[in-house]
């Protein structure tokens with residue numbers, strides 16, 4: 001059974017069709033890249049998978065481990081192991097990063113029948129994760145993402161992913177706007193998590209991240225549909241030719 | 252004092268019936284003051300829609316019950332204080348049960364020289380002359396008809412005098428506990444705080460109500476700060492769920508005096524905390540902050556009037572409300588800058604969070620400025636929980652109710668972080684968290 005199976009997924013936002021029949025199968029142990037022009041529906045797909053309100057699925061289905069993913073609330077999906085690294089991480093003033101992440105981690109641990117970590121144990125756990133990824137854990141002392149630079153926000157997403165250890169990670173343009181050092185942090189985070197139990201969808205605009213994270217498959221999303229799939233060489237081809245072909249093809 | 256229609260205003264008969272044998276009935280200035288209260292209230296009656304600052308808070312509820320003045324002498328079991336950190340804090344404690352001083356529960360030993368903490372009833376009996384120059388002096392009874400009603404009744408409450416130059420070594424903790432009997436009772440407590448020049452004190456007030464029997468707590472506090480005096484004042488309003496809590500605070504600040512007030516309101520069915528502050532001496536500083544958390548059909552009203560009379564004074568108010576279900580909040584804040592009150596620095600902010608489509612807030616900020624060299628600003632925001640933030644928290648596995656609690660706590664937390672006395676901050680936070688855990692549940696979100 002596939003880890004994730006998306007069948008004929010149609011979704012609208014404000015009655016506007018954005019996803020027009022997405023089909024995708026991701027097996028456990030695999031990393032797939034999703035590429036495509038701006039506005040093609042990549043973030044919409046990631047939000048639909050994560051369970052954000054306001055995205056109406058009008059047709060199709062999504063199976064996660066054979067279960068109906070779309071029937072679950074966003075928090076339930078997360079506790080079942082789905083993680084979305086946001087393209088635009090949300091700033092939450094007044095909520096300390098550490099408290100937030102501890103609450104999340106313990107919600108997952110409770111769900112898995114593991115004991116909760118107290119403040120001291122959690123701090124140690126987080127510090128170890130951060131150190132191994134070369135992320136400065138001090139940013140957890142601040143309010144969640146508040147006043148963070150773009151790069152800090154993306155590092156924070158990766159640190160959260162490392163702490164929450166998802167089975168299905170969806171990274172929405174986590175590489176955009178990053179310098180090489182930050183890009184390596186993201187790549188290390190993803191590669192550290194790679195394993196036979198886990199699967200990942202890397203939404204990206206540029207093939208440069210795929211130099212660090214070698215994908216098993218590459219899909220092109222255009223006008224809300226997967227219009228082409230291939231191996232890693234497809235990313236190189238897109239890099240060389242641009243998306244012009246897909247803009248026209250789907251018109 | 253009959254009104255035009257020949258009917259006695261509500262509650263006034265009880266004040267007049269007791270007038271002959273109330274403590275201090277024979278002290279002329281005091282009975283004159285009570286008479287003045289009765290006359291003003293007799294003319295005005297209960298405030299209602301026709302009163303400019305009572306448009307949003309309706310007191311019809313008071314007509315539904317036959318509230319009888321609590322006699323306070325009956326022996327009742329007193330519940331333990333809910334504020335753990337404050338309860339353990341070394342303090343001078345003055346306790347009122349059903350509006351009357353309970354000496355047996357007070358802790359007033361070893362008071363330093365120059366400090367007086369006593370019951371108003373005892374002071375009226377023993378040393379009314381000490382009250383005469385201050386009692387009722389800073390209170391605009393015409394502006395606050397219910398304070399006039401309180402004045403007609405005036406018999407017990409707290410008196411706190413701190414002489415010039417004296418800093419109180421411990422906070423004063425004023426505890427008001429209402430243990431209602433079978434029938435609705437009425438309380439008319441009157442508190443008086445006078446700090447001499449350079450005096451310093453901290454006052455913590457806990458208003459606690461026991462059962463869900465209706466009662467009417469109509470309290471008045473007169474606070475007067477001498478030059479350079481400092482008062483930090485923290486209030487927990489946790490009256491019982493069927494209570495009507497009306498609190499009028501009159502505050503007068505002499506030159507360079509500094510007042511910091513903070514009110515946490517969660518109790519009662521109807522509550523109004525009204526503060527009228529007069530910044531009468533140059534360089535006075537007045538800070539009023541509040542948090543109110545309402546649910547059910549509660550009405551929580553914060554009404555503030557700040558009068559800048561002298562030059563170079565600063566006033567600041569930050570109020571935050573969280574309203575769930577059908578609860579309604581009221582924020583009325585007026586900054587009045589008198590001619591000549593140059594270099595006034597006034598700031599006012601009201602922020603409300605509405606958690607349900609039926610919750611409501613009425614906000615009325617006002618600036619009235621008659622001086623040209625002033626800096627005054629005000630702002631008001633009303634919003635819902637941020638949907639993006641909710642999704643972000645939930646996308647990390649945090650359940651909806653917990654996510655709501657986290658965001659609400661963050662919303663009010665900013666105000667809590669300003670509290671200087673750690674025990675108060677701790678109890679305020681604990682009370683907020685307790686309120687959230689009780690009220691912000693999955694069931695409540697349906």
Ligand SMILES: Nc1ncnc2c1ncn2[C@@H]1O[C@H](COP(=O)(O)OP(=O)(O)O)[C@@H](O)[C@H]1O
Nearest residue numbers: 013014016018037038039040041042043044045
């Ligand atoms: N909340 C929204 N309301 C209306 N239109 C939206 C909303 N979110 C996305 N869209 C539209 O959906 C399309 C796809 O957007 P998106 O999924 O963000 O694309 P991508 O991530 O591939 O750039 C765009 O045309 C965008 O304008």
Ligand SMILES: [Mg+2]
Nearest residue numbers: 042043087173
């Ligand atoms: Mg996008």
